[in-house]
Amino acid sequence: MRSGFPDFRLGSVLATSFTATLTERQGNAVERIPTPQRLVDWLAVNGLAVASCTPAQLDLARELRESIHAAATAAATQDALPASAVRVINDRSARGRASAVLTPEGRRRWQLSSDSSVEDALSVIAADAVSVIAGERDGRLALCASPTCRAAFFDTSQSRTRKWCDMNTCGNRQKKARFNANRRGKPSTAE
Numbered sequence: 001m002r003s004g005f006p007d008f009r010l011g012s013v014l015a016t017s018f019t020a021t022l023t024e025r026q027g028n029a030v031e032r033i034p035t036p037q038r039l040v041d042w043l044a045v046n047g048l049a050v051a052s053c054t055p056a057q058l059d060l061a062r063e064l065r066e067s068i069h070a071a072a073t074a075a076a077t078q079d080a081l082p083a084s085a086v087r088v089i090n091d092r093s094a095r096g097r098a099s100a101v102l103t104p105e106g107r108r109r110w111q112l113s114s115d116s117s118v119e120d121a122l123s124v125i126a127a128d129a130v131s132v133i134a135g136e137r138d139g140r141l142a143l144c145a146s147p148t149c150r151a152a153f154f155d156t157s158q159s160r161t162r163k164w165c166d167m168n169t170c171g172n173r174q175k176k177a178r179f180n181a182n183r184r185g186k187p188s189t190a191e
């Protein structure tokens with residue numbers, strides 16, 4: 001990872017990994033794809049390598065990201081899906097050409113129509129969002145319990161009781177906060 005930029009949060013679900021390129025949405029938001037090159041980096045890490053990205057394509061990506069976030073949040077809270085978000089997701093899904101192909105090892109790989117097609121990569125992300133929001137996949141959309149985050153995430157745990165979008169960050173912080181609060185509440189045993 002390039003130094004000087006915040007790391008990516010990698011999840012197993014493409015659409016919500018993508019919305020997690022903006023973290024701490026309800027606090028001091030951290031933009032993890034601040035430049036076109038950072039989007040190129042994120043796509044490469046997520047199996048959607050493209051050769052380049054323009055500022056306009058980065059804008060399209062961010063528009064899709066916020067639309068997925070809005071629609072996934074509505075789905076998680078069982079609200080009506082925002083029409084504008086649905087339109088953006090559908091447009092992006094329809095405007096790319098990507099094929100799912102099998103590798104010799106039997107894994108799925110995305111093949112984009114050309115090296116420079118950010119639109120193709122975005123169509124794969126949009127289609128992933130469609131399948132998650134439509135409830136086609138085994139799991140449940142939920143919102144992170146961290147008050148400064150509230151990210152929509154896809155809970156695939158057996159019990160469907162996951163509380164945080166990411167155990168290593170939001171989950172850990174919450175645990176530490178609880179631990180410190182407990183310590184403060186007890187008389188000191190030091191000295």
Ligand SMILES: [Zn+2]
Pocket residue numbers: 144145146149150151164165166170
């Ligand atoms: Zn979170």
